[in-house]
Every structure is written in structure tokens, then in C-alpha cells.
Amino acid sequence: MTATALLEGRNLRKTYRLGRRTTVEALRGVDVRIDRGEMVAIMGPSGSGKSTLMHILGLLHSPDANHGPRPELSFGGQDMVNLGEGERTKIRAREMGFVFQDFNLVPTLTAIENVMLACDYAGIRGAPARALAAEALALVDLADRADHRPAELSGGEQQRVAIARALVNKPSLILADEPTGNLDSERSAEVLGLLRRFNQEHGQTFILVTHDPDVAAACDRVIRVRDGRIRDQSLSAVPQPLDLEAREAVA
């Protein structure tokens, strides 16, 4: 089985400048390859550069190009490093889905309007967008909460709305930063099961930043980051479907 690369990065570096002298080297030269249809976890201690890596892979930040070896990043075979912000925004809108750790939804919009926003940015509006959004909300089991504002939803429900929004355009890549960080283990397993199902049924690629070993264990592969470098990107030890079913059975 020869997998094709969806994302390929080389020499990815990111240095944050705090003051005149102080800099933080969040990423110190990372080579990474994510294949189509993979479900990958990024793990590591706090401050190790996991979110920084995810933001670069998700085209939210550019890798540093002004020092060290030239960075390379390709998505679907296309160069991303020299792309303008407008093009990157378009790719984020059409080909990527995002779930962030805590603040995900626009507070003035209802659940379904939040999901429709992603359709809108991808160029789908009106009745077709509403139908797609309703469908996505039904997938995360929130059809009856469509007209609730975020303030009227629990933390877990908000997270599921964000997942519905990330999935609604059927993007090839979904990036999630601590998608289960705010959830109890039961909810967390449920969300994870949902992501896994999409990964298997639609062949979508998932990158999950997580602290949770259970989440990592449910993925095909774990990228371990420490001090801005990749330590290890081994395949998961345990064959996951079994593991997941076992946990779901418990829940």
C-alpha cells in the first residue's frame, strides 16, 4: 500500500519575538509528512510547539523563512510557502476544517448559522447551505439545538457544533486543537468516535493536537513534539478499531 502525501513540510521553524532581546523558538526545524486518509495525533508537553505546528500546517501562520534552511510546505502537491494571504484563506475555507480548543463559535449566531458560516466562506449560500448545515448538525446529534445560541449550549455541545462546522464542507483535512480538552471522558470518547467514523467513511485526513493518551491511542499515528522538535512519529502500537469499540461499549 503506497500512501500519497497530503501535507509535506520541511525545515519548519517558528520563532516568536517577545521583546527586543527575548525570542521564543517555538519550532526549531521540523520535517513532517501527513498522508491522505491518515488520522494523526500531535502530542507533547505544554509549550513544546504542538499548536504552533498545527497553525503552520493549517496555513494560519507561515513558517519562518528569514533564517536557517529554506522551509518547504506543500498541501495536495501545491506549494504553500509563497502563497498570499488571500489564497491561503481560500484554501482554509474550501479544503480545511478547524476545531479550536475553547473559543469556537460566533456568539451572536445560532448553531446552524455558525455552521452555515463555513459554507458561506466556501461559496455555498442560501437554502443549499442551510440543508448542508442541518445535515452536519444531525451528524453530531444536535439537530434539535440548531436554533440555540452558543450561550444556550453546553461546552460539549459547542464543541460538537464546531465539529459539524469543520465537517460541513467535506474538507480533505480537519485540524483540531485539543478537541476533547473541555469534555469529560464519556463525551470525549463520543466525539472521538465521530471523528474516527468520518475518517473511515469519507477518507478524510485528521490532525488532532492532544494531551490525552486515549485520543492518541485512537489515532493511526502519533507525532511527539518536544522543545520545538519532532522526537518520534511512530505508528500507534494498538490496532485502534478494537480499542475504540471497547471504550464505546463502556460508555
Next chain:
Amino acid sequence: MQQLRNLGRRKLRTSLTILGITIGIWALVVFGSMANKINALVAGGSQFYEGKVTVSAKGAGMGFGSPVDISAGDRVASMGGVDVVVPGVSMLLADEASSMSMSMPQMIRGQVADADRGRETFPMSYASGRALTPADEGSNVAVLGSDIARQHDTKVGDTITLHGEPFQVVGILEPTLTAPDTTVVVPLEAAQRLYVKTLPPLVAAELDPATLATGFTVYPKPGTDPETIATEIRATAPDLEPVTAKDFNSQIGSATSILNSILVGIALISLAVGGLSVINTMAMSVAERTREIGIKRAIGGGRLRIVRELVTESALIGFLGGATGLVLGAVLVTVVNEAGRSSGTVLFQLTTGTALTAVGFSTVLGALAGLIPAMHAARLDPVAALRYE
């Protein structure tokens, strides 16, 4: 609409910002309407003096006041370039100047109809009835200006009393927004008689009404500049005071343009304050919504889109403020005009142009004020915005 919902998020703050614009636009509408009215008066006056020399007895101001002998007109008629000289008698309609008024004073004016033989350029159209004719000399008939007709609730065929004498109304003029609106036109002979009545009895006894005039309208021959005639009158007839369109424009025109600038300036200053408060409000809104802007940008909302949403929102603030200011200004203008109408004092003229300009201006002002915070929002780094506390 999402922008309306966003305005509702901070109701007090939004309302206060809208109020700021409302006050500015209110001032613009009220002062603008006042300037319109003044401009119409001035434009009318300027047109009235165009193409002729209006001569009055010295010290009498603009065509009314102390009398001269009608033969003074013959002296003027003999000057070079003069075509026709039409004698006239003008006086105040009221027995004494009573009401303090921004508008033109109400006047009675008498001259022999058609004596100008079609040279008159100031357009007159009749709402009802007819113009005076030379045949009217010797009878008590009158043509009323629109304001006077409205104030006295008079129609053609009614009788109006002027300085104690009854006059039959034979015509009523259309509004001109200038002097004719507040003028009663009567035959020359009747005006001379009425004029004598306004003088103290001792002075009156000395005068023959038939030789009286308070001024002359001098029409130059084609190709002759009225200024040339005015200069000659100034040099040779010390008892006469000529006024040309140029004199009028330099005296009244420049004064009113300063007044206009002051009025509009006041309104613009209050609008600048309103505009700054829109910038302030939008900057606060952007700061409050930093994280949600971060989300929108992260999931693929373009910069232009963010700018558009915020600018629409602030344009809406400007529009709502402008519309409210227009309505309140229109109410004030209408109420004051209606109240003043009975005394013939119409202070304001609210034109469609002024109304549209006011609302258009406030909307554009709102949009521009929102542009700075919106550009700031669009330039935010989505990740930094997401983490913003």
C-alpha cells in the same frame, strides 16, 4: 441581518453613538434649511436687480422710504444709454415696522402696469386671477404675494384693507421664495395716495401725491451696462441712490455666504464629533469581538469580508442616526414654518437635496468612521486574535 444583530449587542452604547450622529444631522438639516431659505432670498434678490438699475431716494435703502419728485426720473431718462425709466412708490404694508423678522418685510408697491414694456426679467406667474393692467390706474385693485394671501386667507375677489382703504384682490402670485411673496402690488396712483397717508399730516399737506415717487426702475438700452448708468447717476444726481445686481451681490451676497459657512460649519463640527464617536464605538466593538474575528478569519473568512461586515455595521449606525436626525429636523422645520406662516415669517426651506445629502452624508460618514477599526480587525493575526483575552 447579522449587522443589525451586532448593533443590538450593546444597545446603550449603540444608541448613544446613533444619538451623536442624530444631533449632527439634525443641526445640518435645520441650519441647511435655513441656509437654503436665505440663499433663495438672495438669489431672488440678485435676479430682481439683474439687467437694470434700481434707483431710490437717497437714504431710503432698497426701494422704499423718503419721497422724491417724479421729475427726477426725467433727469435719469435723459442720460446716455437709458431706455425706459419707470417710477414707483414702495412702503411698508404695516403702519409701523412691527414684527422682528428674518424674512423680507411686507411691502406695498405701486407702479404703472406694463410701463416696463416687457423688459422685466423677473418671472411672475399667477396662482389665480390676473396681472394689473394700465387700465387699472385710478381703481383700488391689488395683486397679492403668496405669503400675504396665505396670511390673510384671501382669495381673488375678496377685499383687503391697506392703510384704511379697501382694495379688491384681482390676482395672487405663485410663491417665488423671495420679495414678491411678501409684496402687495397696486396701481401707482393708489400707492401715491396711500404713501401720503403714512406721512405726518404736516408733511403730507405740503405734497401733491401725483408727483410722488420713492424710486425708479431704470432699464438700459440693449448693449448698455447698467453699471455705466449707475456710475453716472452717482456722479450727477446726489439725491438718488442707484443699486445694481453687482452692488447687491457684493453687499448681501458676501454677507450671506459668510452666514451660510457659519451655519454649515456648526453642523459639520457636530458631525465630526459624531464621526469620532462612531470610530470609538467601532474600535470598541472590534476589540470586544477580537476572538470571533479570529474564528472567522481562521475558518476562511477573507479580510475584505471582515471589513465589509464592520463597515456595513458602522454605515448602518450612520444611516440610522442620519434618518433620525432628518426626521427630527424636518419636524422642527415644519413646526416653526407653520407657526411663522401666519405672521408671514418662513425661516426654513427643507429641500429634497438637503434631506438626501444629510442621510447620504451620515451613511458615508459612518462607513468611513468604521473603516479604520475594520482595517485593523482585518489585519489581525487569526491565531493571536483567537487567543485574545
